[in-house]
Amino acid sequence: MPSEIIKPSVAVAPTNTGRRPGRPTQRILTIDSIVERTLAIAGREGFAAVTMNRLARDMGVTPRALYNHVSNRQEIVDRVWVKVVEGITLPDLDPADWRNSFHVLWNSLRDQFRTFPRVLLVALDEQISPQGTSPLRLKLVEIALDFFQHWAIPRGRRCGP
Template identity: 40%
Template sequence: MAGAQGVPSVTMRALAAELVVTVRALYNYVEDRQEVVNLVVDLMPASWSPPPLHPETWETSVADYAGSLRELYRRWPRAMLVSLDEDTPPTSVHPNRLLNLDRFLRLLQDVGLDLPAALAAHRNGLQPKAVGSQFVAWWLLGELSNGRWTAPGCSGTMARMPTWIIKVEPVVGAGVDEVMREYFTEMGRQVLGRPVTEAELQAVLVEDPHHVLVPPDGEFLVARGDEGEFLGCAGLRLLGGASDTAELKRMFVRPAGRGMGLGRGLLLAVEQSARRLGAARIVCETNTQLTAARALYTRHGYEETEPYEGHGKADHWYVKALN
């Protein structure tokens, strides 16, 4: 009744007629009509079983999640407007609704959105609009696939979310050498606990050059902001003698790009590039002092492994299967 005619149609008298019982008989099972409404609200999320969500294949996960949500709205076309028609207090929110929302927000965070952006994306990108129940999940897909997202209708005092685009660029491009100097300077300060000398900087650039991150056995990805500013980078190369193994190199987010999920975005972009080059797994190395990097790798499915042929003096080695 609620799905076809809307929740307001579910009166005690109409429900009794539908069940061919007296109105008085209904009160043996429910306290009042509000309890009936709460049961309807519980029933809808309880019947929703979203598919698994995986950040590695987030495009498919978002599409499948949106499709399952659309099917729920199709099944209960009028009942889904219950929040507009009825008084539904927070205590009536079904646990499934919160659980599935939490899962989806985690997916959005894993592909590069911070929590406020993820909440706004769910609200604006996946919730059917009251007018015409227009479903706009595919807009969200398009925005995320470009590595950028801005909430629609943001104006006035609402803050605009930071955006960025990740794409393959020449490793000898403008500004790359400068960023590499910043990268090694910061890594040296964190690992050594002191500023690196110019001689040390030149030595590491010679020992571990970044100019090898070029096709056909490598790529260099750059994240740029709205004005084209260099926010971060990451590279990869296929290891010699192991064409099915790619190595993550030079992942670095400049101070201006931090706090917006760019590290996650670069990591996922590199994994996609590694798959495109035919790699079945990806490896990387890091140092004990780089706790943020180690946490990022672990959070995205990387596991510690034995040392492999790399560069520098690493303390930890990680691997992740890409299949």
């Protein structure tokens, strides 16, 4: 009888690729990848060159795909600025050798911003919202104030009128 014929079993390797069959393979879009691409564009051309359409085109997605991850362009600009500020490393300043300390500080900052020079013009191109501010942005001010306090007070210099 045909129903009694036993078919030999064929070992089939599982093909679990994590996607449904027939769907094209796409790059994974993340907030980090959006921020990185924005930083690259803004670093070369300034924030004025960053539009949602340009960003989507550069990333090979639709603008709607970007809006699935961020609410608007301002959020992207804020996230880029937070990334830039949090990436800054500040050297220690030595009040006893203040001239050299300032050279070390500004050379360090210049070297760090050399990768994305146009990003520093964010104040001219954009407005950072309160969500885009980072407590680390005050770090340079705190270091400078601490430096001046240790430099001026032991020498009897007045810091004000």
